[in-house]
Structure formats: C-alpha cells, structure tokens
C-alpha cells in the first residue's frame with residue numbers, strides 16, 4: 001500500500017470554520033419550515049438535523065450561537081388529498097395557515113396538529129432550535145422597519161424581481177405584499193391583491209377574489225411577497241447561515257433573487273447557504289419525493305419509534321448534502337447496520353480499509369452524537385436479530401425474559417451497565433414496532449402452535465430422521481450460533497444425506513409452515529430448549 005496522505009474534513013467542520021473566520025457573532029443559523037402538512041424526515045435533513053449539527057459544532061467551538069427554526073405560519077394553505085379531504089382542501093385553499101382548523105378536530109388548529117408531534121419528537125434528537133413564527137415576526141419593529149424600506153423602494157425592487165421572472169413580469173405599481181382578507185382569511189396572491197398601503201396606520205386596502213370582499217386590513221396580519229419575506233427574515237434574525245432545498249438553488253432561482261434583493265437594494269449581505277437534495281420515498285418500487293402538503297411522508301415523529309435518532313442523523317451526515325436520497329421503511333435494518341458499522345469504526349474495533357471512508361464514518365458518528373458519543377461501545381444487537389427476538393418473546397416489558405433469550409444467541413456481558421442494557425432493550429422494542437408496521441414478510445415470524453397436517457405429509461422419512469438428530473445434538477451441549485449452523489450443515493450432508501438447503505426448509509416448515517424464515521441458528525437458540533427439542537422430535 002502506498003503511503004498516500006489522506007486529507008479529510010467534514011463539510012460541517014468546513015462550514016463552521018468559515019463562519020468563525022467571518023467573525024460575526026452571535027452566529028445565527030436559521031432554517032425555515034412551512035407547516036403545510038406532515039413534517040417528514042426529508043424536510044428535517046436540510047431544515048433541522050444538518051443545520052442543527054452545524055449550530056452544535058459552533059457551540060462546541062465556544063461560540064455564541066442562535067439556532068432558529070422559522071415557522072411560516074402566515075403562508076397560504078395548499079394541502080391536497082390524500083392528506084385532507086377534497087372539500088376541506090377547497091374550503092381552506094389560500095387561507096392563512098394560522099387560521100385553518102385542525103383537520104381531525106383533535107386539537108386547536110392546523111398548525112398545532114402538525115407541530116405537536118414534531119415538538120415531542122424533537123427531544124429525542126437532542127436538537128433544540130428556537131422556534132419563531134412569521135406571524136410573530138410581522139409584529140416586530142425590526143420587520144416593520146424593513147417593510148417600510150421595501151415599500152419606499154418599490155420600483156427598484158420591482159426591477160430586480162423582474163430580472164428573475166422570465167415572462168411573468170410584475171407591472172409598474174406592483175405592491176410586493178399579500179394582504180389578509182378580513183372576511184375569509186385568504187392570504188394567497190391567487191386570491192387577495194393589495195390595492196394601496198398606508199404606512200401611517202399600518203393598513204392595506206385589498207380586493208379578495210375568494211369571497212369578493214373589498215376592505216382594509218392590518219398589515220401585521222398579512223405578509224410580504226415571499227422572496228422579499230425571505231430576505232427580510234435574514235435581516236430581522238441577522239442570519240449567518242441558512243440551508244435551502246435544491247429547488248431554490250437554480251441559477252435565477254429564489255435564493256439568487258433574494259440575495260440580489262438583499263445586496264442591491266435592502267443594503268445587507270445575504271447569509272451563507274447550502275443547497276440540499278431531496279429525500280424520496282420508495283413506494284412499490286417507485287421513487288416519489290416526500291411532500292408535506294401532498295401527504296407523501298415518513299413522519300419525523302415516527303422515526304424514534306423505529307430506530308435510534310442518531311441513525312437518521314448519521315445517515316444525513318455521512319451523505320453529501322447534494323446527494324439525492326431514497327428512503328424505504330423496509331430498509332431500516334440496513335440503515336441501522338450502517339450506523340452500527342460507523343460505531344464499531346469509531347471505537348476502533350473494526351475499520352474499513354479505505355482511510356478516507358473510515359474518517360468520514362467516524363466524524364459523522366461523532367457529529368450524530370452532538371460530538372459527545374457514549375464513553376464505551378454500546379452492545380450492538382443487529383437490527384434483524386432484534387426484530388426476530390422481539391417477536392419470540394411475547395411480553396416485551398419483561399426485561400428478564402428478553403435478556404435471557406438474547407443471551408442464548410449472542411454475548412451480553414453479565415456486568416453490562418444499566419445504560420447499555422437499556423440501549424439493547426430499546427432497540428428490541430423499536431425493532432418490534434418496525435416488524436408490526438413496516439417489515440417485509442420475510443422478517444415477520446409467527447410460530448405454529450403445532451406442526452400442520454400438510455407439512456407432516458410433505459416430509460420424507462429421511463428428513464424426519466434428520467430433525468430428530470438435530471434435537472439430539474441440541475440436547476448434547478451448549479451451542480453458539482456459528483457452531484450450530486455448522487452442525488446443521490454436517491447433519492444434512494454427512495448423516496441424513498440431504499442438501500443443507502432442503503434441511504433448512506424442513507426446519508422452517510416445522511416451526512412456521514413455510515419454507516423460509518429468519519437466520520436459523522440464532523432463531524433456534526433464542527427459543528426455549530424444551531419446546532424446540534419436543535417440536536423437532538414430534539415426527540420421529
């Protein structure tokens with residue numbers, strides 16, 4: 001091997017170092033979230049977890065950091081079926097999100113309905129952004145001052161905005177403000193138009209096409225045209241870094257036009273940014289982008305139920321921001337395995353050959369833990385094994401039973417710390433939830449109460465004999481999963497003279513009534529000895 005010098009720096013570290021060099025404390029990391037519907041894990045890549053890791057990195061460097069999550073509560077409602085019924089979608093189309101009721105009647109409002117589960121899931125991820133609603137911002141003096149500047153420079157702003165608008169140019173006299181209709185609460189430019197603005201009284205005269213109302217409403221209730229709104233928020237929060245979806249990143253796209261508005265007329269430097277690719281859902285083999293308003297989502301609050309929050313953070317941190325990701329709930333065991341591999345590398349137990357990859361894995365693991373990983377390597381129960389064990393023990397709350405079953409199949413040190421044991425039990429609980437909701441059929445097991453008639457008829461004498469020999473072997477000594485697997489091969493080939501593949505099928509048949517199942521040796525070992533031996537001898 002050549003002694004190639006390896007240089008590796010995680011993009012979070014690079015970005016943190018650049019921001020520190022710019023020396024503009026406090027360091028403000030901002031992200032935005034429209035509460036347009038389900039808050040999915042895809043959104044949380046660019047708007048929560050990655051920028052959260054950056055904010056925490058800056059904090060760990062001893063900097064004064066503000067991490068904001070801007071909630072766009074003044075935005076117009078645009079949810080569609082299947083997320084909502086079509087009459088609900090129609091009734092509230094274009095209405096300010098803040099004014100939309102809960103779609104299921106279970107809480108105060110639309111915003112609460114989608115924000116509450118998100119909020120409670122956040123605590124598991126150990127990321128604590130300061131949430132600030134745009135509704136609140138429109139009442140702030142700093143925002144009002146910015147709106148005043150925008151309204152005074154209307155014509156200049158129109159010219160800049162039009163540079164990025166292709167054919168759909170804004171006409172002279174365009175007021176970049178979306179007023180709220182007092183009567184139906186529409187706020188979308190599709191319905192309400194600002195006719196004139198009164199900065200003295202802070203009111204706007206509007207015409208509403210949704211309910212035909214013509215009136216005057218408080219400007220605090222309305223909102224800026226969204227490109228100006230974005231730029232104004234940068235100014236109000238004094239943002240240093242804000243990531244954005246790749247849809248905003250194109251040349252001439254919204255990020256570029258907002259930056260031009262900030263620099264050329266509003267008089268401040270736009271923040272640094274980072275474009276992010278989207279995360280798609282794999283549904284029936286088809287890749288579909290996650291969308292909040294359309295209801296294609298793996299909800300953020302669902303994640304801690306299926307796997308450790310650090311697994312998701314790790315996946316997002318090891319992948320480059322502009323890598324398009326596909327998420328398939330059936331493949332969660334794979335993501336957990338990848339995370340476990342990084343953990344093993346981090347603790348120096350087993351590292352990939354490629355030093356660059358090893359460094360990326362270790363640093364991403366560390367960042368996934370907010371740079372304070374556990375002191376000792378946790379006991380890693382492979383996820384598919386956890387899934388199997390979870391289905392064998394019916395009472396998940398009985399930790400003694402769980403540990404007893406686990407110990408038969410893998411080494412669990414007797415002196416394991418309470419924290420470690422808790423970690424193991426949590427993974428098993430999560431894997432169980434996953435098997436009930438997302439696991440492909442091959443992961444689901446259900447042991448037959450007795451061998452079926454049909455199976456009895458299928459098996460040949462030699463195969464029944466082999467099952468008996470297997471029972472004898474099990475009784476003769478204690479086995480490890482590896483040795484037991486070898487023994488199954490030996491019995492098949494040398495004693496019973498049947499193919500090992502067939503012997504595996506036979507074993508599955510007597511337990512499940514089907515020809516496939518979980519890894520056989522750990523499965524057998526996880527069961528009660530007496531029960532297994534009895535079942536294997538039943539046909540002798």
Ligand SMILES: [Zn+2]
Pocket residue numbers: 102103104105106107108109112113
């Ligand atoms: Zn509700």
Ligand SMILES: [Zn+2]
Pocket residue numbers: 181182183184185186208209210211212213
């Ligand atoms: Zn109206």
